Amino acid sequence: MHIVVGITGGIAAYKAPELVRLLKKAGHEVRCAATEHALEFVTRVTLETVSGAPLYSDLFASGRTEHISLKDWGEMLVVAPATANIIGKVASGIADDALSTLLLAFSGKPVIMAPAMNCEMWAHPAVQRNIETLKGWGIRMVGPESGELACGVNGMGRMSEPETIAAAVLSTLHSPLSTPHSPLSAQKWLVTAGPTYERIDSVRFIGNYSSGKMGFALAEALANAGAEVELVTGPTHLNVTHQRINIRRVESAREMYAAATEVFPKCNGAILSAAVADYRPSECADHKLKKNGSEGMHLNLVQNPDILATLGDMKTPAQTLVGFALETDNEEANAQRKLEKKNLDYIVLNSLRDKGAGFGVDTNKVTIIGRDGSHKESPLLSKQEVAHLIINTVTS
Ligand code: C5P
Numbered sequence: 001m002h003i004v005v006g007i008t009g010g011i012a013a014y015k016a017p018e019l020v021r022l023l024k025k026a027g028h029e030v031r032c033a034a035t036e037h038a039l040e041f042v043t044r045v046t047l048e049t050v051s052g053a054p055l056y057s058d059l060f061a062s063g064r065t066e067h068i069s070l071k072d073w074g075e076m077l078v079v080a081p082a083t084a085n086i087i088g089k090v091a092s093g094i095a096d097d098a099l100s101t102l103l104l105a106f107s108g109k110p111v112i113m114a115p116a117m118n119c120e121m122w123a124h125p126a127v128q129r130n131i132e133t134l135k136g137w138g139i140r141m142v143g144p145e146s147g148e149l150a151c152g153v154n155g156m157g158r159m160s161e162p163e164t165i166a167a168a169v170l171s172t173l174h175s176p177l178s179t180p181h182s183p184l185s186a187q188k189w190l191v192t193a194g195p196t197y198e199r200i201d202s203v204r205f206i207g208n209y210s211s212g213k214m215g216f217a218l219a220e221a222l223a224n225a226g227a228e229v230e231l232v233t234g235p236t237h238l239n240v241t242h243q244r245i246n247i248r249r250v251e252s253a254r255e256m257y258a259a260a261t262e263v264f265p266k267c268n269g270a271i272l273s274a275a276v277a278d279y280r281p282s283e284c285a286d287h288k289l290k291k292n293g294s295e296g297m298h299l300n301l302v303q304n305p306d307i308l309a310t311l312g313d314m315k316t317p318a319q320t321l322v323g324f325a326l327e328t329d330n331e332e333a334n335a336q337r338k339l340e341k342k343n344l345d346y347i348v349l350n351s352l353r354d355k356g357a358g359f360g361v362d363t364n365k366v367t368i369i370g371r372d373g374s375h376k377e378s379p380l381l382s383k384q385e386v387a388h389l390i391i392n393t394v395t396s
Pocket residue numbers: 192253272273274275276277278304305306307308309322323324325326338
């Protein structure tokens with residue numbers, strides 16, 4: 001494997017040569033890219049000697065497209081140490097030196113960062129926000145850990161040891177969670193996300209607790225793998241920043257149905273993760289309904305169209321269709337039945353039994369069942385990691 005090790009200007013940079021040595025010992029080819037400040041802590045000669053390759057540190061030396069050739073060469077990029085500065089730059093899309101430029105060019109392939117900084121800096125809301133942004137894009141964080149810091153205090157911010165970072169790199173290389181090696185460029189995918197709201201009157205609706213996080217993570221992971229994504233989402237506060245995601249915001253199941261059936265014929269595949277209301281009120285009052293004395297109220301509900309089943313009917317043999325299932329009993333048998341009935345290629349069974357899985361939370365635990373009878377069970381993972389696992393499974 002070709003691994004690029006990026007080094008930024010923190011005291012932990014002195015440990016980077018050891019990380020390079022461990023990765024080479026595991027049989028990988030390594031090239032280094034360093035910021036100007038990193039070279040205050042570790043020398044060019046050291047990095048070139050341990051990697052056995054020229055160091056990339058000057059955006060303007062040796063032609064101006066070195067970041068592109070290194071991006072093409074590298075199969076994974078590991079930044080260790082990752083300072084608050086590089087984390088902030090990537091989160092903001094700034095490319096003003098060799099490493100930050102390489103990081104922005106390195107899309108569709110796995111990136112790992114090992115943050116290292118003073119504990120107050122680590123705790124700063126800007127750093128925490130940037131970390132969340134990067135994680136949302138599928139960048140994996142290793143550490144930091146708690147311990148003695150260069151400034152003499154004890155606290156969170158110590159870079160993980162080179163052995164720990166190397167283990168994370170190797171597990172990502174060998175894990176199904178890593179980004180696909182054949183990016184999905186030239187493909188278009190549809191993703192549905194979030195809840196639907198079914199209007200009762202001008203101020204009330206029937207909805208559910210879906211946050212949209214799983215669908216947004218799927219859209220980001222597909223876009224990071226190179227696909228164009230049409231994200232059709234019900235009401236949610238989430239936003240996307242990836243330029244390859246075209247977001248359409250809808251409210252009701254019928255609006256979601258109209259948008260999804262319109263774009264599906266142009267897509268290579270679709271992942272329907274939205275929690276669509278099965279029923280809607282048969283009538284929607286155009287004013288606020290008034291209380292009617294002490295009498296109860298009856299809502300007459302009618303069935304919504306099943307978007308997934310409709311796409312299953314429309315599907316051509318070249319298209320891939322993935323649905324979600326949330327079952328309370330006979331989970332696997334019911335999911336399998338749904339897969340066949342709705343003509344799906346895969347169904348993702350959400351666990352309701354596990355704490356931390358399902359609606360609203362940041363983590364999930366799933367079983368991916370294939371039409372061919374294949375079963376892949378995940379441990380409890382972040383929704384970003386689950387998204388990578390799903391995409392790697394359904395696009396391989
Ligand atoms: O049949 P059930 O509602 O359990 O199926 C869940 C799957 O079907 C999810 O993928 C969900 O997004 C999709 N669905 C849909 N349209 C509906 C109901 C569910 O696309 N009206």
